[in-house]
Amino acid sequence: MKKLLALTLGMVMALTAAGASFAGETEADVVIPSDMKVGFIFLHDENSTYDLNFINAAKEAAAELGMSEDQIVLKTNVPEGQECYDTAADLADGGCSVVFADSFGHEDYMIQAAQEFPEVEFCHATGTKAHTEGIENYHNAFASIYEGRYLAGVAAGLKLNEMIANGEFSEDEAKVGYVGAFTYAEVISGYTSFFLGVRSQCPSATMEVTFTGSWYDETAEKEGANKLISDGCKLISQHADSMGAPTACEDAGIPDVSYNGSTIDACPNTFIISSRINWTPYFKYAIQKAAAGEPIEADWTGTIATGSVELSELNENVAAEGTKEKLEEVMAALEDGSLHVFDTSTFTVNGEELSSYLADVDTDEAYEKDTDVIADGYFHESEYRSAPYFDITDGFDGIELLDTNFG
């Protein structure tokens, strides 16, 4: 019997990243004062996989920086309203010199608090306004998770090839399904990069996408996955966080690429790989900068090199042979810049290659497209601001949206 060989690609990445230039200027030089306090605002508590990812990162960052438990203040279940401002201000009152918030809807309230407490640094994950607000102590952060999804897509594409070679279905039938949350740039960027990863290995692949209209809805995600499977999808991936899609795949025996953590325990026969954002590097970066009295970037985008984009262990029982080696090769190419996820020569929109594209980088109520983000032959995702802005849906060849859901 073939034993389950699980190997941690994340560790490989950490090793390759250790020598890299990430945060080299501050790393190890800065001693965090023992009286420095850092506050964290979470939308839910550890019962939500999304918030748990942040909570773990906060604790890990504090431990790695040698901070005691009393130096971090965790505020859970803070809704996206005035309570977020109240909590941020309360943390500032309580002597925190850096305050983090983890949910998109916290942004405006963090800005409000940042204006009132200029001496405190306010850092907000997933937000879009720091680069236009011009407030020195307000910052956004995200990670180039599209690279992680691309890599997961590579693993998926190899699996499709294996199934085609085994005669399970023909090349033309190689269709993958994707369960998305909302028709929102972050999700669109995610499934498109995944698809491009798939197609880099399996050129005949197409994709169907369905949206649940929720970031976490186990029933809807399961139903979505079942719908895709009955539509003839041979492999499923997802953006939303619940176990809905992975369990549907396990029941149907369809290979699955999950998100935000391995689902190997529940789905040992179908789970291939999963990607996630590790927020520890950003927390460490911002805390160290604040301790050193140096400015924090308005937009910080974590990458594979910073250790912010992580792949889970690969389930070699399900993954195609040679996946591990291929992933290492593609990862190296992404890191040295010889490969770009959104290389315009690899996809067409309405049958044509894109030479320019205006994206809505500066958030405004009219969704005005303001910045040309294609240059040097690729779409520059997460460069003009950290949060994703790849939002091409209409006419993207090879991807069919079964529905849309804007809220």
Place this chain on the structure above:
Amino acid sequence: MNDAAKSKMKARIHIVKRAAMPWYQAAGIRALALFLAVIVCGIVTYVLTGDNPASVFKTIFEGSFGSERRFWVMLQNLSMLLCVSLAMAPAFRMRFWNIGGEGQVLVGCLATAACMINLGGKIPNGFLIFMSLMAAVSAGAFWAFIPAACKANWNTNETLFTLMMNYVATQLTAYYIIIWESPKGSGKVGIIQQKSQAGWLPQIGQYKYLLPVLVVFILTIIVYIYMRYSKQGYELAVVGESEKTARYVGISVPRVIVRSMILSGAICGLCGFLLVAGTDHTITTTLAGGRGFTAVMVAWMAKFNPIGMIFTAFLLVFLNKGAGEIATSFGLNQSFSDILSGIIIFFLIGCEFFISYRIVRQRGEGQNV
């Protein structure tokens, strides 16, 4: 059945309704209940977590009184909950089970947000605030009028009807959020008019929350006088005691139902206005925050007395704020503080039984068995 068997079956404990109890005695029973609740909480805390109960209670206290800001936030929370509870009082007094407070607040929020978004910067600010207020109050009143009119005309079930209206309000709000969201697809409206602050309620001095708190304080007095001293307030009580009596003395029951529910909805709408224009300046489907339901408990525990509601609303807000603080300071899950809140509320509601009834032990032949 013979006599011996009959006497055997006689219960040995009787529950007897009390005559009205002097207020100090009732207060004493409640204080005792609170004291016992605190002791049980202490034991539960120690057994389950090993943390020192005294420091847990100190932390709960700090949640509301730990700093000036926390005190103000507590006051703001208290006044919003109290506002919805005040809205519930007239309806409940006439035994009209309005559990649609959540939806009535939400349409008030929605109407305010609509004014701020569509008219912000286009008309003078004072006029905009006035328009928002009128829109919110009318929206809330309208939302309550629908189930009231159906009850008055066709005797529909108001509990189900008001509850359903909550869901309609949530969906309606969700629909408009998609229209107003920014950026596209995010499902979030964000702070409305953050730069111009158009339609925002003015701030009194340096106190962000003073104005809403004052408004609700004045409202409490008005509702108290209305319920206690006005003819309409008296009609409410009569309808609540017996519809037949009300009809006999010439009160038009349908009219009282519709009038009181419009009042109820209007106050909920006002709460929505204070939330959007006064503090949150945004619109989400969860902005009412369950207050429509919590208010039912607040009103019941205070026996629909507006002054009493100040204390019951305070208790619930105090426990809620303390709960958040425990979660932070002790690293305990929020659920643990919910357990403590549950114990305290259980004792407080339970003690009402002993205020209304007394337990009499059966003496005589039953004792010998």
